[in-house]
Amino acid sequence: MNRLMSAGFTRLWKNKFFWLGMILLPGFLAFALFSNYHDMKQYNFSFTINGFLYGCFLLIGMFTSIFAALFLGTEYSDGTIRNKLVIGHSRTAVYLSSLAVCFVSSLLVCLTTIIITYALGIPLFGTPETPVLTIVQEYAYGVLMIAALSGIFTLLAMMITSKSVSAIVCTVGIFALLFISMYILKRLLAPEMIEYGYNPRYLTGTARKVYEFLQDFLPTGQGMQLAQFGHLQHPLQACLCSLFVTAGTTMGGILAFQKKNLK
Amino acid sequence: MEYVLKTTALQKKYGSFTALSDVNMHIPRGAIYGFVGKNGAGKTTLIRLICGLQFPTSGEYSLFGIPNTSKEIVRSRKRMGAVVETPSIYSDMTAEDNMKEQYRILGLPSFETIPGLLELVGLPGTGKKKVKNFSLGMRQRLGIAAALAGNPDFLVLDEPANGLDPQGIVEMRELILKLNREKGITVLISSHILDELSRLATHYGFIDQGTILREISAEDLEAACRKCLCITVSNVQALCMALDEKGLEYRVLSDNQAEIYDTIGITDLVETLSAKGCIISSLHEREEGLENYYMNLIGGNHHE
Numbered sequence: 001m002n003r004l005m006s007a008g009f010t011r012l013w014k015n016k017f018f019w020l021g022m023i024l025l026p027g028f029l030a031f032a033l034f035s036n037y038h039d040m041k042q043y044n045f046s047f048t049i050n051g052f053l054y055g056c057f058l059l060i061g062m063f064t065s066i067f068a069a070l071f072l073g074t075e076y077s078d079g080t081i082r083n084k085l086v087i088g089h090s091r092t093a094v095y096l097s098s099l100a101v102c103f104v105s106s107l108l109v110c111l112t113t114i115i116i117t118y119a120l121g122i123p124l125f126g127t128p129e130t131p132v133l134t135i136v137q138e139y140a141y142g143v144l145m146i147a148a149l150s151g152i153f154t155l156l157a158m159m160i161t162s163k164s165v166s167a168i169v170c171t172v173g174i175f176a177l178l179f180i181s182m183y184i185l186k187r188l189l190a191p192e193m194i195e196y197g198y199n200p201r202y203l204t205g206t207a208r209k210v211y212e213f214l215q216d217f218l219p220t221g222q223g224m225q226l227a228q229f230g231h232l233q234h235p236l237q238a239c240l241c242s243l244f245v246t247a248g249t250t251m252g253g254i255l256a257f258q259k260k261n262l263k
Numbered sequence: 264m265e266y267v268l269k270t271t272a273l274q275k276k277y278g279s280f281t282a283l284s285d286v287n288m289h290i291p292r293g294a295i296y297g298f299v300g301k302n303g304a305g306k307t308t309l310i311r312l313i314c315g316l317q318f319p320t321s322g323e324y325s326l327f328g329i330p331n332t333s334k335e336i337v338r339s340r341k342r343m344g345a346v347v348e349t350p351s352i353y354s355d356m357t358a359e360d361n362m363k364e365q366y367r368i369l370g371l372p373s374f375e376t377i378p379g380l381l382e383l384v385g386l387p388g389t390g391k392k393k394v395k396n397f398s399l400g401m402r403q404r405l406g407i408a409a410a411l412a413g414n415p416d417f418l419v420l421d422e423p424a425n426g427l428d429p430q431g432i433v434e435m436r437e438l439i440l441k442l443n444r445e446k447g448i449t450v451l452i453s454s455h456i457l458d459e460l461s462r463l464a465t466h467y468g469f470i471d472q473g474t475i476l477r478e479i480s481a482e483d484l485e486a487a488c489r490k491c492l493c494i495t496v497s498n499v500q501a502l503c504m505a506l507d508e509k510g511l512e513y514r515v516l517s518d519n520q521a522e523i524y525d526t527i528g529i530t531d532l533v534e535t536l537s538a539k540g541c542i543i544s545s546l547h548e549r550e551e552g553l554e555n556y557y558m559n560l561i562g563g564n565h566h567e
Contacts, residue, residue: 003370086340087413
């Protein structure tokens with residue numbers, strides 16, 4: 001498997017979409033930082049760097065999904081996945097090495113975005129108010145979330161042999177997850193009381209618990225929590241969910257890939 | 264006999280469609296095995312099975328004596344190289360980068376042999392040109408170079424002449440012969456170009472509708488497709504007497520037709536028969552060849 005990973009990472013450094021992600025995501029955060037700094041100076045608004053510390057976790061899903069579809073889809077479109085199997089690599093090794101490249105690439109894009117956020121954000125807004133240990137802890141949760149995202153999109157990209165279909169499914173998939181998470185967050189943040197009395201859309205009891213669970217279960221839901229609140233509402237549950245999604249998609253993916261007829 | 268590949272009652276079904284049925288195939292070590300069959304006969308399906316890209320529905324095969332049901336089959340594949348259908352190469356990389364990628368997958372520590380390998384397949388000096396700008400023939404050559412990267416003992420080539428120009432076909436033939444003779448690589452080639460295959464193969468396997476119709480060595484095939492002289496005469500008895508006098512091997516086909524298997528002097532035969540009052544109405548050389556043999560084998564009424 002080391003050989004496959006070595007080959008995969010070498011290909012990663014030469015992959016245009018990876019470098020596009022390495023520029024676009026940090027670039028977007030840099031733009032947001034400067035834009036807020038401009039508002040702060042012009043309208044005397046108050047901003048801290050805290051609002052940007054976890055922004056990458058909201059955006060990373062878009063990179064992971066499209067990257068997995070294009071990078072792994074090339075293995076099918078160029079037929080190079082056959083080389084790996086013909087010369088005696090096991091299907092499990094091929095799957096796991098693909099997952100590893102997908103995970104590490106997303107991690108690197110996220111890490112670069114975080115470094116840029118600190119490099120630009122501290123001179124503009126000052127140091128974070130949150131204790132370092134808490135920030136590190138939240139980043140660790142974020143890493144698990146990225147693992148879950150990588151698991152989901154590696155599964156899709158390895159199961160769909162057409163690169164273009166894979167790209168469409170993964171893109172639709174990430175936007176579906178984002179919209180679902182956004183809807184759930186909106187419902188959870190709905191106030192209990194509104195101007196005219198009790199808010200009928202306010203979630204209570206089992207319904208609220210189900211929504212909260214779904215928000216913790218979906219990686220995009222976790223990303224939204226980190227970006228919105230700067231922390232996870234139920235860190236233990238969210239971490240277990242990330243581990244479950246990663247393990248479930250990987251085991252399911254390996255089993256399905258083992259039986260897959262390749263051309 | 265030691266076999267590199269042996270299949271036993273191999274079957275592959277896609278839903279209700281049977282692509283391969285009860286396939287028994289034997290590729291001896293050191294052979295160039297020509298795998299002959301029309302489109303959709305099951306050639307590529309069988310190649311996909313032995314390359315581990317797909318799994319048999321029933322039956323089994325062994326590679327270097329290791330059955331596919333054993334976990335060791337993965338290890339035996341390390342001694343294989345293959346080009347299945349289209350060459351497996353990254354289109355957005357150069358030829359050299361593709362080879363480096365293949366070397367990494369194989370775990371080869373040095374890239375020193377890459378220029379030599381590219382030269383061997385006729386692809387030296389492609390420089391920074393990306394594979395997407397290569398011709399089909401160039402891609403085919405690069406695919407073969409990648410398949411040769413791990414110094415395989417068994418090379419599987421699915422339609423290797425596809426997309427090659429006439430000179431490329433000749434070069435490909437020379438390369439396969441060189442690999443087989445100098446490095447002792449056993450080669451399985453599936454092809455439609457029977458004439459080309461007949462210049463290479465030491466063994467043949469004929470497949471039709473998912474079933475192996477016959478396996479035959481090139482020597483046996485040559486004997487079966489024996490060259491002969493077909494002669495039509497007015498008096499076949501007179502012909503027989505003349506041929507017996509000369510001690511030649513022949514076969515009488517009808518009252519006025521016969522086949523002569525030995526080499527004869529035509530002028531001499533004409534004079535002898537003329538002396539016996541026998542008139543020759545036609546005389547022509549016939550050689551069955553691989554194509555006729557194949558057509559006869561599949562029934563002759565199948566057309567692609």
